[in-house]
Amino acid sequence: MFDKEVYISRRQKLVSLMAVSAPEGKRGIALFIGNVDAPAQYKSNGYKFRQDSTWLYYFGLDEPRFAAILDLDDGTGTLYSDDYEIDDIIWTGPMPSVASLAGRTGLSASAPYAALDEAVQAAKAQGRPVHFIPPSRYYNTLKLKELGLTAPSEALIRAIVSMRLVKEEREIALIDAACDLGQQMHAIARDAIGVGVVEQDIVGKMEGFALAKGWGVSFPTILTQHGEIFHNHSHDCTIEPGRLLVIDAGVESNDSYASDFTRTYPTGGRFTAQQRDIYTLVYQCNEVAFGMIRPGVAYRDVHLSVARRMLEGLKDLGLVRGDVDEMVAAGVAGLFMPHGLGHNMGLDVHDMEDLGEDLVGYDGDQKRSPQLGLGSLRMARRLRPGNVITDEPGIYFIPALIEKWKGEGTNAAWVDFSKLEAYYNFGGIRLEDDVLVTADGARRLGPNRLPIAPDDVEAVMNR
Amino acid sequence: MFDKEVYISRRQKLVSLMAVSAPEGKRGIALFIGNVDAPAQYKSNGYKFRQDSTWLYYFGLDEPRFAAILDLDDGTGTLYSDDYEIDDIIWTGPMPSVASLAGRTGLSASAPYAALDEAVQAAKAQGRPVHFIPPSRYYNTLKLKELGLTAPSEALIRAIVSMRLVKEEREIALIDAACDLGQQMHAIARDAIGVGVVEQDIVGKMEGFALAKGWGVSFPTILTQHGEIFHNHSHDCTIEPGRLLVIDAGVESNDSYASDFTRTYPTGGRFTAQQRDIYTLVYQCNEVAFGMIRPGVAYRDVHLSVARRMLEGLKDLGLVRGDVDEMVAAGVAGLFMPHGLGHNMGLDVHDMEDLGEDLVGYDGDQKRSPQLGLGSLRMARRLRPGNVITDEPGIYFIPALIEKWKGEGTNAAWVDFSKLEAYYNFGGIRLEDDVLVTADGARRLGPNRLPIAPDDVEAVMNR
Numbered sequence: 001m002f003d004k005e006v007y008i009s010r011r012q013k014l015v016s017l018m019a020v021s022a023p024e025g026k027r028g029i030a031l032f033i034g035n036v037d038a039p040a041q042y043k044s045n046g047y048k049f050r051q052d053s054t055w056l057y058y059f060g061l062d063e064p065r066f067a068a069i070l071d072l073d074d075g076t077g078t079l080y081s082d083d084y085e086i087d088d089i090i091w092t093g094p095m096p097s098v099a100s101l102a103g104r105t106g107l108s109a110s111a112p113y114a115a116l117d118e119a120v121q122a123a124k125a126q127g128r129p130v131h132f133i134p135p136s137r138y139y140n141t142l143k144l145k146e147l148g149l150t151a152p153s154e155a156l157i158r159a160i161v162s163m164r165l166v167k168e169e170r171e172i173a174l175i176d177a178a179c180d181l182g183q184q185m186h187a188i189a190r191d192a193i194g195v196g197v198v199e200q201d202i203v204g205k206m207e208g209f210a211l212a213k214g215w216g217v218s219f220p221t222i223l224t225q226h227g228e229i230f231h232n233h234s235h236d237c238t239i240e241p242g243r244l245l246v247i248d249a250g251v252e253s254n255d256s257y258a259s260d261f262t263r264t265y266p267t268g269g270r271f272t273a274q275q276r277d278i279y280t281l282v283y284q285c286n287e288v289a290f291g292m293i294r295p296g297v298a299y300r301d302v303h304l305s306v307a308r309r310m311l312e313g314l315k316d317l318g319l320v321r322g323d324v325d326e327m328v329a330a331g332v333a334g335l336f337m338p339h340g341l342g343h344n345m346g347l348d349v350h351d352m353e354d355l356g357e358d359l360v361g362y363d364g365d366q367k368r369s370p371q372l373g374l375g376s377l378r379m380a381r382r383l384r385p386g387n388v389i390t391d392e393p394g395i396y397f398i399p400a401l402i403e404k405w406k407g408e409g410t411n412a413a414w415v416d417f418s419k420l421e422a423y424y425n426f427g428g429i430r431l432e433d434d435v436l437v438t439a440d441g442a443r444r445l446g447p448n449r450l451p452i453a454p455d456d457v458e459a460v461m462n463r
Numbered sequence: 464m465f466d467k468e469v470y471i472s473r474r475q476k477l478v479s480l481m482a483v484s485a486p487e488g489k490r491g492i493a494l495f496i497g498n499v500d501a502p503a504q505y506k507s508n509g510y511k512f513r514q515d516s517t518w519l520y521y522f523g524l525d526e527p528r529f530a531a532i533l534d535l536d537d538g539t540g541t542l543y544s545d546d547y548e549i550d551d552i553i554w555t556g557p558m559p560s561v562a563s564l565a566g567r568t569g570l571s572a573s574a575p576y577a578a579l580d581e582a583v584q585a586a587k588a589q590g591r592p593v594h595f596i597p598p599s600r601y602y603n604t605l606k607l608k609e610l611g612l613t614a615p616s617e618a619l620i621r622a623i624v625s626m627r628l629v630k631e632e633r634e635i636a637l638i639d640a641a642c643d644l645g646q647q648m649h650a651i652a653r654d655a656i657g658v659g660v661v662e663q664d665i666v667g668k669m670e671g672f673a674l675a676k677g678w679g680v681s682f683p684t685i686l687t688q689h690g691e692i693f694h695n696h697s698h699d700c701t702i703e704p705g706r707l708l709v710i711d712a713g714v715e716s717n718d719s720y721a722s723d724f725t726r727t728y729p730t731g732g733r734f735t736a737q738q739r740d741i742y743t744l745v746y747q748c749n750e751v752a753f754g755m756i757r758p759g760v761a762y763r764d765v766h767l768s769v770a771r772r773m774l775e776g777l778k779d780l781g782l783v784r785g786d787v788d789e790m791v792a793a794g795v796a797g798l799f800m801p802h803g804l805g806h807n808m809g810l811d812v813h814d815m816e817d818l819g820e821d822l823v824g825y826d827g828d829q830k831r832s833p834q835l836g837l838g839s840l841r842m843a844r845r846l847r848p849g850n851v852i853t854d855e856p857g858i859y860f861i862p863a864l865i866e867k868w869k870g871e872g873t874n875a876a877w878v879d880f881s882k883l884e885a886y887y888n889f890g891g892i893r894l895e896d897d898v899l900v901t902a903d904g905a906r907r908l909g910p911n912r913l914p915i916a917p918d919d920v921e922a923v924m925n926r
Contacts, residue, residue: 038501038502038503038510039501039600039601040510041513041516041681041682041810041816042516042599042811042813042815042816043816043817044813045682045811045812045813045816047501047503047511049696050503050504086863086864089864090692090693090863090864091693092694093691093692094863136502136504136506137501137502137506137601138502138600138601138602141605142601200674200675200676201675201676203674203675204672204673204674204675205671205675206671207670207671207674208668208670208674208675209667209671211663211666211671212663212664212666212667213663213664213667218504219504220508220509220511226556229554229555230554231555233512348504348508349504349508350505350507350508353504353505353507354505398553400549400557401549
């Protein structure tokens with residue numbers, strides 16, 4: 001249900017947040033450029049349209065080729081786009097006018113798309129600041145160049161981030177619904193696993209469901225027996241016995257909210273002893289993280305607690321040795337989990353990534369670590385009610401990385417490189433849930449948590 | 464099977480075709496820019512990668528961020544891209560070097576991506592022509608701007624078009640395979656039609672199949688009870704009884720070749736008398752076109768013959784009146800079929816559209832008509848063996864267009880506007896096959912032509 005009050009009130013809040021950026025009369029304008037169709041083969045054959053998330057958040061209009069300007073001094077706003085002509089209408093059917101769409105989202109004025117240039121040049125000529133966010137797409141890069149705009153506005157980014165980081169009740173309901181679809185899709189995938197099945201067949205089943213019930217997948221599906229390769233998007237292998245299959249995938253709902261889950265399955269339905277040891281440890285890390293999530297806790301500390309639990313377990317298995325505190329401080333866990341524990345999620349699966357990872361995920365007093373793993377953490381902030389984050393620990397055995405550390409002697413005091421050779425064909429394991437920070441703790445999103453305990457996974461695979 | 468000889472020989476032929484563009488020593492270079500990932504939500508969350516078709520045709524390398532320069536004077540070529548670093552390899556797995564990929568496609572030299580700029584500037588400084596094709600994507604537009612290149616090369620476009628218009632035996636086999644997938648996908652869709660079904664559910668089933676067995680759909684699926692709206696990409700309606708459902712969709716194979724079929728179904732499995740009359744006429748038009756396709760015949764003339772047959776049928780139904788030859792000349796058919804009869808198909812579903820519709824689809828002595836319908840014809844040329852074209856007549860009743868003609872009195876001598884009012888809720892019908900021009904005639908592509916005769920359609924829907 002399109003409710004223009006939602007967008008009016010978000011824009012009012014944004015304008016009021018921007019009031020701190022300059023004295024009254026000097027605040028200038030905020031420019032928003034919606035997405036255009038993204039060409040796939042050629043300009044008129046586009047990918048499925050996906051609106052810019054910041055645009056959706058403040059304007060809600062889910063069609064291509066809009067722009068808007070908010071006047072930060074007087075609070076008014078103008079929608080820019082072009083009305084359809086009769087020749088277009090043969091192809092598109094009757095379309096609402098731009099003026100009526102402006103009304104739909106609660107803006108009082110509208111103008112042709114080309115008038116955007118004039119409005120920006122007029123503001124510049126008057127010495128008024130023109131605030132805008134960094135471009136997420138090449139079209140926006142081109143458009144900003146045409147407009148002579150080069151430096152995105154940190155004030156605008158900070159204001160937007162402060163709003164989008166804390167999800168409203170209606171957003172939480174929409175994310176829960178996207179997670180429901182994500183969990184259903186994962187169940188379809190899990191039930192399709194079988195030795196001899198081609199990976200692409202499972203991916204097709206999953207993405208077909210995502211397209212039937214939502215916008216599609218919220219990011220390119222990772223479905224691989226090489227879990228140690230994080231962004232492996234080829235699906236041409238046949239499922240072999242005795243392997244681990246990592247499925248990291250989510251649905252974006254028709255309302256444009258994301259879900260993002262990862263499960264790792266033994267291809268034949270039963271873990272080997274070696275697989276079960278590592279799997280159990282990753283599962284424990286997932287639970288350790290969830291148990292810590294509550295307002296006031298820095299997610300950076302949750303990441304470090306997971307690193308500690310992971311190193312304790314790897315020490316029990318004899319793969320590392322020595323003092324766990326020292327290992328955590330030295331970043332030994334990065335060899336096994338060279339990524340962060342999680343990220344914000346909302347309209348984007350990595351929410352607001354193009355607004356700047358540090359502006360989104362780090363409090364003012366937090367600095368990003370240079371260490372492998374912790375350095376990739378996208379969400380370090382102290383948690384607040386309404387944050388939606390992922391909890392996704394993993395353990396991987398990446399031969400090229402192990403050989404690099406071994407060759408350099410990196411952390412050689414703690415890592416038993418010879419023992420790791422038995423894991424060169426292991427692959428990797430990741431287990432991911434989506435979590436809402438509540439007033440006094442945390443709630444996993446989606447109505448039906450995917451089976452995750454090792455016994456439960458084997459049970460559901462051998463029904 | 465990647466066969467570098469295919470790409471070497473295509474490039475040799477291209478270089479030899481470009482020899483006519485200038486005397487030896489003055490031919491310059493041809494620049495090719497492969498696609499990069501297209502951002503969906505944010506830069507690192509891309510749509511499924513789709514390589515540029517011209518790049519695929521001449522180089523075959525199906526990964527992002529390549530460029531190449533062919534020296535048109537000495538025939539050598541250089542591949543530009545960047546080798547992966549260890550930090551990338553964690554995310555991507557071990558990757559072949561750029562030098563080895565150059566070898567894979569039969570190029571003798573390789574260089575970092577940044578060296579492309581240098582090479583282009585060096586050529587310009589020496590006064591050598593830099594030939595390039597028009598950009599299909601905004602990234603390429605940006606890149607060409609950065610390189611200071613503004614005017615695409617008509618000589619290069621003409622040379623490429625002359626090659627890609629005539630499909631090689633291996634391409635025909637690949638298109639046949641894509642058509643096989645397209646026909647299977649259409650059968651899945653047809654079997655899912657039922658009153659009360661939500662359109663998006665059928666689309667999900669179709670696209671899931673396309674993703675399981677191919678790259679995905681070759682263009683955004685058209686599946687609509689409003690067939691009179693040509694590019695209707697919303698799928699949120701529920702299927703109602705007594706309507707016509709147009710399904711215009713194709714699969715792009717894993718080898719990047721397209722298929723493109725349209726069928727129109729009575730939603731309840733039986734045509735009404737009014738629907739059957741119009742359907743039968745469109746079916747006859749499809750057959751008339753196929754019967755004319757052979758080398759030497761201009762596809763523009765096939766379009767006009769279809770217009771004639773259509774007007775004869777509409778005259779029999781009392782919707783138009785008067786001399787059919789005069790009506791064809793006046794463009795009366797454009798009211799009912801405001802699009803062209805077909806287009807070339809290959810690596811692109813509208814093959815080479817961004818190289819320029821007229822350069823692709825019109826012989827030197829043919830001019831594009833200004834008439835509605837005929838003016839949208841993308842393929843007018845005299846047919847040659849190896850051409851692959853679509854045969855897709857349609858009849859639509861578009862209230863906004865009918866009202867426009869009526870209001871203006873356009874072709875009022877021939878059109879009985881009052882009779883057309885009974886068709887304002889009709890929708891539209893289109894019936895499309897993919898056709899290969901053979902040495903002495905034509906062959907429909909794909910192993911199993913989708914049922915098309917009205918009785919056959921009803922039979923297959925009521926099995």
